[in-house]
Amino acid sequence: MVDDGSSDSTAAFLETVRSPRCRVLRNEHGLGASAARNRGVDAASGQWISFLDDDDELRPQALAALHARLTSCPQLDFLWGGRLIHEIDNAGRDTVRREDDWSRVPPMVSGSSFLSLALRFATNSAFTIRRTVFQAVGGFDERLRVSEDRDLFIALAERGAHGAAVAETLVDVDERSVSLSRGNSGHSRADTDLRVIDKHREYLYRPEHHEFLDEYLLQVFAGFLLERNRGAAMRVSADLRRRGALRYKALRIYLRYAPEFRALKRLVRYDLIRKFAYHMRHPQGS
Helix, strand or coil: CEEECCCCCHHHHHHCCCCCCCCCEEECCCCCHHHHHHHHHHHCCCCEEECCCCCEEECCCHHHHHHHHHHHCCCCCEEEEEEEEEEECCCCCEEEEEECCCCCCCCCEECHHHHCCCCCCCCCCCCEEEHHHHHHCCCCCCCCCCCHHHHHHHHHHHHCCEEEEEEEEEEEEEEEHHHCCECCCCCEHHHHHHHHHHHCHHHHCCHHHHHHHHHHHHHHHHHHHHCCCHHHHHHHHHHHHHCCCCCHHHHHHHHHHCHHHHHHHHHCCHHHHHHHHHHHHCCCCC
16 A cells, blocks of 8 residues: 555554555655556565555455456456446535446457557556566556556557456446546646657557547547647647548537536536436436
8 A cells, every 4th residue: 555645644544554464655745646556566566466546445346356357367467347436526425427338348358459448447447467567568657647547558558468357347436526637636637648649659650540549639639628728629639630530529529628618518507417317317226
């Protein structure tokens, strides 16, 4: 367990943890998720590493499900599972829930087949990796304060590592509205994603990855709109136009994320409409 320079009562609480299976490492100053995770991996001695953020909770069967999948397919290098994502509002209330569905993923993915999935999950998807493979790709890039997981996944695809999804919900994830486009450190996710793309440019610009890169750039476009950085968003849209990817989906993203349309949705209480629709689909007791 790594405490990345917490300034609240976390350190005092961790002093009370007494278990031979739990070792607490503390960074005096926050170094970011990449550095904290790398330090945890360096201190670990097991063959497999599973990542868990402090606001996520593994379900009781999670590790058993991961172990069973690894046992059935020993050639795997990494795997991940489903999440139940709880959208939390500013009052701390669980408003909307979304659940991953990995039931249609092939039994094993590698290279381009894995790359096509890399934008759909994160390390909070009970991501588990063979320790030697993690170290072979250099771990998490500590220069990245956000999108470090996407960078790692692209590196795994480029290496040809073999992965698989566990098609059941393994972890509950709290997703708070304040972190839509920036990490907890305040760093721009969209700008960092452009750095990730540039870092892996030779691999991502191969013809067989054209569709993936279009999708990634569309997410960057949405991210800049969320950050109200219209100039950067327009530069990405120009790149999408050159690639022939500025189609209806880009317009939908603009209508959803552009500041003026987000203000309009707030005016019509879009959030209340969404909550109402959710509760109509999931009535209590059903």
